Amino acid sequence: MSGNELAADRTDDEPGPWARRRAKIAERPTANLVYRIGVGVVGTIVLIGGIFAIPYPGPGWLIVFAGLGILASEFEWAQRALHWVKLRYDRFMDWFGKQSIVIKALGVLLTTAVVLLTLWLLGTGKLVGSWFGFHQSWLKSPLAS
Helix, strand or coil: CCHHHHHHHCCCCCCCHHHHHHHHHHHCHHHHHHHHHHHHHHHHHHHHHHHHHCCCCCCHHHHHHHHHHHHHCCCHHHHHHHHHHHHHHHHHHHHHHCCCHHHHHHHHHHHHHHHHHHHHHCCHHHHHHHHCCCCCHHHCCCCCC
């Protein structure tokens, strides 16, 4: 039987397998607390990782939405936050898409500056510079000991 056939056999009122497992966990207070703490920890780690990844090329916002989605599976505040952040993101992207090439270029320059600054602070400037024979002191991160 395919997944669609299984879904068709079930009525709208009948919970799916995940909902049944979650309900069994919820029946046991200790297990429910451990589960919610686990979801909170995993969701928070994913969310923080996504926030750090936002300025870099790649799926930073996708990771943020995934972290909020994980948290939203257990916490109502996270459902509201997910909706709020997604709405603001969609509005900003619609606005940004309508802007002139100058504003878009400034966005690219700002993103590039943030990426280069954080890479320098993390000490990668000196590492990459050494690959090309550059050993200038300005490449060394001020955070490096």
